Amino acid sequence: MKYEVVIGLEIHVELLTASKLFCGCSTAFGREPNSHCCPVCLGLPGSLPVFNRRAIELSVTAALALKSEVQLRSRFDRKNYFYPDLPKAYQVSQFDQPLARGGYLAMEYEGKKKLINLERVHLEEEAGKLIHAGDSIIGAGHSLVDYNRAGIPLLEIVTAPELHSGEEARLFLEDLRTVLLYAGVSDCKMEEGSLRCDANISLRPAGSSELGTKAEVKNMNSFRSVELALDYEIKRQQQVLSAGGVVNQETCHWDEEKKQTFSMRSKEGSSDYRYFPEPDLLPLVLEKSFVAELARTLPEMPAKRRERFQEQYNLEKKEAFMFTGNREMGDLFEAVAKIYRDYRNLANWIQGDLLYQLRESGKKIKEVEPALLANLLRLLDEGRINRPVAKELLAEMVQTGTDPVDLVKERGLEQISSRESLLPLLEQVIAENPEAVENYRQGKKKALAFLVGKVMAATKGRADPAELNRLFEEKIQG
Ligand SMILES: [Zn+2]
Structure with missing residues (x-):
């Protein structure tokens, strides 16, 4: 039965x-x-x-x-x-x-x-x-x-x-x-x-x-x-x-x-x-x-907030569930969204790198200062820092609560993306690594990554990787 x-x-x-x-x-x-x-x-x-x-x-x-x-x-x-x-x-x-x-x-x-x-x-x-x-x-x-x-x-x-x-x-x-x-x-x-x-x-x-x-x-x-x-x-x-x-x-x-x-x-x-x-x-x-x-002071409940997050910020259903399943996470998202409008990018950073850093450092979502997170994303959007540097700054921001803008100034972390600054470095790496250059010429993609890595190392990670890729291609492939 x-x-x-x-x-x-x-x-x-x-x-x-x-x-x-x-x-x-x-x-x-x-x-x-x-x-x-x-x-x-x-x-x-x-x-x-x-x-x-x-x-x-x-x-x-x-x-x-x-x-x-x-x-x-x-x-x-x-x-x-x-x-x-x-x-x-x-x-x-x-x-x-x-x-x-x-x-x-x-x-x-x-x-x-x-x-x-x-x-x-x-x-x-x-x-x-x-x-x-x-x-x-x-x-x-x-x-x-x-x-x-x-x-x-x-x-x-x-x-x-x-x-x-x-x-x-x-x-x-x-x-x-x-x-x-x-x-x-x-x-x-x-x-x-x-x-x-x-x-x-x-x-x-x-x-x-x-x-x-x-x-x-x-x-x-x-x-x-x-x-x-x-x-x-x-x-x-x-x-x-x-x-x-x-x-x-x-x-x-x-x-x-x-x-x-x-x-x-x-x-x-x-x-x-x-x-x-x-x-x-x-x-x-x-x-x-x-x-x-008491009814007046009751906050918006998760089911309603979930629907609003989908409409207002154009988040996918799964993301809306995630961001509203935890009140603090939803609060952080909204606090940053008030001062930083690229909601898609914000959602990606919170559910990816930020959550990872919080887990690593044992810090709580509540400890993240919304304005600092917005500053970090802006530095990246404006091309003033590259992605790897942004990730490092995020880790430090979570750990110590320091403003990424200050860190960039203090340590000279601004991205190097001008042709004049990058070319001499590029030429030196080409001269020192003839084998990799030859491999790249024959179409091996890995060799390009190796060469780019050399310049990144020389600039302590500050070079603009997209620009480097372009310049290497121009120099070697003609
Ligand atoms: Zn008692």
Whole structure:
């Protein structure tokens, strides 16, 4: 039988606040375990939570970026469960009155535009972090717990079950990450756990409108493992169903080492959590003007920017994807494009030599000064320096932030392209290399490159190579 795969994602994103959701403890990553805790985030008796305004701003911003409808009144509930990473034995979360409902993300898959709908966006607190002996929960003899993470503001984004393969889910997640980075609400580092994803997967006979029994997959720590884990789970369910079995409603754990999912426990339904309103917090009531102000300051989102880049700068689709897939890269392109109009040339330099130099030097795009990059390209356009010199200057500019114009002046790097300056050098090289000259005369192209190289060496790379080629041809071939 042919099956249709149905996938819904629950994405958790740690918000970029300096302090936790209900207390003043720091949210810094990677510190001494249990050093950023207080009675509030440890849930000690008598402690009371106080809202972090910044967390609310960031969650509303995220909801707006995802076209989710912000609810002016929402409520926090206690989600009760016992697990060692949860010091209070309940998590303050939102249940039937979430911060935002609906929304969507536009993506492209297999050449087609698609909208993936969202069910809700809500705010909750992080749990602590368990560190399992031997790094895996499976077979661990003991686990340690770090409460530094407990209470960090966490946004949960729930998609409708509208994804249909591991690859599509991965691409969706990558696009979602780009949107959240543009909105500036999270650093979205999967490797540090500030972006995490659980997936609900079920299969149904193709054409059927009823959903099959779903399994939930957890612990996917990279975009790649999301795709691998989902593909694995899809295959597993296919085998179970094809053999006439039934898929259990369960929670599975992705094992990165073994590249397979393991059943952890039967999946809870929401009634298992005994949600009830958090008595220590008032409902969250937002002013319309507060939401409107955040909407006003929201930057242009990547999908829109992508289209604009294609139109305004005449970039190819692939390039527009690349330049807008990373906000800083798009920002640099636009900052230079304001003062340097050859967009084609600019795009080539950024995606080629500049990216290479950034990788080599370990510098960040943000550190590149747009005006200096424009200066460099102008020096080249005006023929004042040649290409090899331009590449060297770019490397130095990236490394030290020095203006290429100054470097050219200081070091006398201006290109030598006048006939009078080049001819004596050329004649000397011809006199000293009779064999190469003869080879060139007989049509060997490599010999010309050798001769040109000699003059380049004599001028420390400053001669105009095109002019040299022309002059050699004239001198030797007549
Ligand atoms: Zn605290």
